[in-house]
Amino acid sequence: MNALCFDKVLRFDDNYPEPKPEGDEVLIEVRMGGICATDLEIAKGYMDFTGVLGHEFVGMVVKGPRKWKQKRVVAQINCICGQCAMCQQGLSNHCRRRTVIGISGRDGVFADLIVVPERNLHEVPDGVSDEQAVFVEPLAAAFQVIKQCPIEKHMRVAVVGSGRLGLLVAQILRNTGCHLQVVGRNELTLNFCEKKRIQARRISELVPRGDNDVVVECSGAAEGFEMAMQLIRPRGTLILKSTYAEPASLNLSSIVVNEINLLGSRCGPFNEAIDALAYEQVDVESMISRQLPLSRGVEAFEMAADPRYIKILLKVGS
Amino acid sequence: MNALCFDKVLRFDDNYPEPKPEGDEVLIEVRMGGICATDLEIAKGYMDFTGVLGHEFVGMVVKGPRKWKQKRVVAQINCICGQCAMCQQGLSNHCRRRTVIGISGRDGVFADLIVVPERNLHEVPDGVSDEQAVFVEPLAAAFQVIKQCPIEKHMRVAVVGSGRLGLLVAQILRNTGCHLQVVGRNELTLNFCEKKRIQARRISELVPRGDNDVVVECSGAAEGFEMAMQLIRPRGTLILKSTYAEPASLNLSSIVVNEINLLGSRCGPFNEAIDALAYEQVDVESMISRQLPLSRGVEAFEMAADPRYIKILLKVGS
Numbered sequence: 001m002n003a004l005c006f007d008k009v010l011r012f013d014d015n016y017p018e019p020k021p022e023g024d025e026v027l028i029e030v031r032m033g034g035i036c037a038t039d040l041e042i043a044k045g046y047m048d049f050t051g052v053l054g055h056e057f058v059g060m061v062v063k064g065p066r067k068w069k070q071k072r073v074v075a076q077i078n079c080i081c082g083q084c085a086m087c088q089q090g091l092s093n094h095c096r097r098r099t100v101i102g103i104s105g106r107d108g109v110f111a112d113l114i115v116v117p118e119r120n121l122h123e124v125p126d127g128v129s130d131e132q133a134v135f136v137e138p139l140a141a142a143f144q145v146i147k148q149c150p151i152e153k154h155m156r157v158a159v160v161g162s163g164r165l166g167l168l169v170a171q172i173l174r175n176t177g178c179h180l181q182v183v184g185r186n187e188l189t190l191n192f193c194e195k196k197r198i199q200a201r202r203i204s205e206l207v208p209r210g211d212n213d214v215v216v217e218c219s220g221a222a223e224g225f226e227m228a229m230q231l232i233r234p235r236g237t238l239i240l241k242s243t244y245a246e247p248a249s250l251n252l253s254s255i256v257v258n259e260i261n262l263l264g265s266r267c268g269p270f271n272e273a274i275d276a277l278a279y280e281q282v283d284v285e286s287m288i289s290r291q292l293p294l295s296r297g298v299e300a301f302e303m304a305a306d307p308r309y310i311k312i313l314l315k316v317g318s
Numbered sequence: 319m320n321a322l323c324f325d326k327v328l329r330f331d332d333n334y335p336e337p338k339p340e341g342d343e344v345l346i347e348v349r350m351g352g353i354c355a356t357d358l359e360i361a362k363g364y365m366d367f368t369g370v371l372g373h374e375f376v377g378m379v380v381k382g383p384r385k386w387k388q389k390r391v392v393a394q395i396n397c398i399c400g401q402c403a404m405c406q407q408g409l410s411n412h413c414r415r416r417t418v419i420g421i422s423g424r425d426g427v428f429a430d431l432i433v434v435p436e437r438n439l440h441e442v443p444d445g446v447s448d449e450q451a452v453f454v455e456p457l458a459a460a461f462q463v464i465k466q467c468p469i470e471k472h473m474r475v476a477v478v479g480s481g482r483l484g485l486l487v488a489q490i491l492r493n494t495g496c497h498l499q500v501v502g503r504n505e506l507t508l509n510f511c512e513k514k515r516i517q518a519r520r521i522s523e524l525v526p527r528g529d530n531d532v533v534v535e536c537s538g539a540a541e542g543f544e545m546a547m548q549l550i551r552p553r554g555t556l557i558l559k560s561t562y563a564e565p566a567s568l569n570l571s572s573i574v575v576n577e578i579n580l581l582g583s584r585c586g587p588f589n590e591a592i593d594a595l596a597y598e599q600v601d602v603e604s605m606i607s608r609q610l611p612l613s614r615g616v617e618a619f620e621m622a623a624d625p626r627y628i629k630i631l632l633k634v635g636s
Contacts, residue, residue, distance in 0.1 A: 046571070085529070086552060094552030094576065148577075211403070225570065234404060234412030243571040250568040252543065253364070253561040255582035258412065259466075262580035264573035 003111035004297035007050040025115040026064030030316040034134040035304040054110035055102040058133035074136040075120040077101040135284040142168035144268030151176040158212045161219030162189035171282045222248040234258040321429035322615035325368040343433040344382030348634040352452040353622040372428035373420040376451035392454040393438040395419040453602040460486035462586030471495040476530045479537030480507035489600045540566040552576040605629045
């Protein structure tokens with residue numbers, strides 16, 4: 001089958017072995033995949049991953065229990081054991097023995113076919129297009145921000161980084177009615193914010209006053225983290241959404257002196273993301289810059305790293 | 319008057335100008351001071367402080383409102399404006415215009431006389447000795463841990479660092495009845511833990527399993543922080559108590575992936591610390607290694623940095 005693989009280098013393979021479902025796994029024909037910053041980091045060596053890349057997708061179940069047959073689905077990326085202490089405590093996203101689709105120990109979605117545990121599936125409603133559905137996973141991750149840190153209307157909130165994830169987080173935060181500002185350096189994506197009724201500021205024009213109740217760091221860059229630390233008020237909550245390939249040098253003292261609450265945040269609730277798309281509370285389609293066939297995956301990765309584009313989708317199959 | 323001053327170097331000065339109380343300040347004769355890790359960091363350049371060092375003390379009010387005259391007192395170290403946004407929100411420890419005794423913009427307590435705002439004073443009950451009272455400030459900081467992160471009996475909690483602050487934090491945590499372990503490298507202080515019915519482990523003997531609900535980092539060292547990150551479970555709370563002169567290199571990704579809650583923690587409630595000493599819930603006197611006169615302050619600082627000693631006190635006045 002066709003697949004976009006990483007093993008020190010990224011390459012398109014038209015003869016990758018087809019996966020066979022085992023145990024409770026279903027076989028899915030991928031229709032569309034999305035490239036995110038984590039994919040770009042993995043292609044730089046993060047997680048020491050080798051195999052098929054990708055974890056954002058929408059596809060059609062072709063083999064599995066009758067109830068799922070020919071259903072259009074998305075899937076949560078953490079494949080869990082269901083038995084370890086984390087799973088028993090309801091924290092299965094942190095399963096000690098998990099594999100993660102296209103990230104850790106399991107092939108990803110940039111391929112004609114994938115296998116996924118049945119429990120990970122979510123059906124996509126008819127009203128949600130493939131182009132929207134491919135955003136369910138990152139949108140769920142964005143929803144995790146307000147799950148971990150409930151936002152109230154009176155709060156001042158800043159999003160650092162106006163990349164793909166930042167734009168999703170910003171739209172969800174806008175919907176809470178809080179006092180929101182997105183801080184970034186990309187003209188294209190800052191303009192996107194303005195169009196979506198979200199106040200946006202160039203990082204170079206900003207004089208941080210340390211007066212935000214909550215700051216969400218979505219830039220994945222050390223400078224972004226430093227800016228976030230300047231934007232947050234004492235006793236404020238700084239949410240880290242991005243994974244970084246490199247360790248950052250950090251002034252821990254200012255976390256202590258200002259009693260900052262630093263909160264790591266990863267995957268989130270799929271149901272809420274699907275609903276938000278179905279009810280058009282979040283506009284993801286305007287974020288799509290290009291759709292390329294899987295065979296042009298290497299080129300698509302280059303585009304995804306280019307600030308002139310926002311979201312790059314990969315079209316899989318016929 | 320006599321004072322222990324820092325201005326690029328630490329030196330004893332027997333002719334330092336006496337302070338004059340202004341506004342709501344009272345004049346206090348210092349009886350005893352305690353040297354802590356923050357003092358040692360400041361003497362290495364942290365905070366760019368110059369002036370009289372020290373913020374842990376017990377003294378006698380010699381000039382001020384009648385109700386305080388000849389009262390034996392300790393004092394909170396943040397001297398606040400009472401008017402800024404932080405003060406108005408009840409977060410006066412984070413006052414935007416604060417000075418901090420012996421740390422920022424205000425002379426410290428290693429001197430014959432000090433001036434302190436009246437609102438900062440707490441009377442020391444008769445049952446609490448000078449030697450105990452000098453621990454009120456760091457003990458209050460230790461209490462802040464359970465203020466910010468309520469501890470329940472079923473929880474697994476680790477303290478990294480068995481220094482002065484670690485031993486205070488550990489005693490408070492022991493009193494909650496949680497499953498507690500102190501991790502350190504100093505034989506002397508780990509033995510102190512064992513005597514106090516606190517399980518203690520040498521860092522070199524430990525195989526961290528990432529299964530602690532809460533970890534309190536009290537080592538102030540980058541390696542201590544790394545150990546804390548290995549001890550904490552996914553979704554656990556890592557409390558940072560120590561200030562660091564140097565930035566540490568930090569793997570932010572593991573905070574994100576494991577959704578760690580990193581919580582900076584600084585000053586705490588004096589009332590609870592005074593009560594804990596009055597009711598002998600915490601043993602601080604066994605932590606005192608030596609008491610030196612103020613004139614031997616430079617030597618006392620060297621001792622305080624020496625792992626063969628725990629707490630070094632400075633005796634002030636006659």
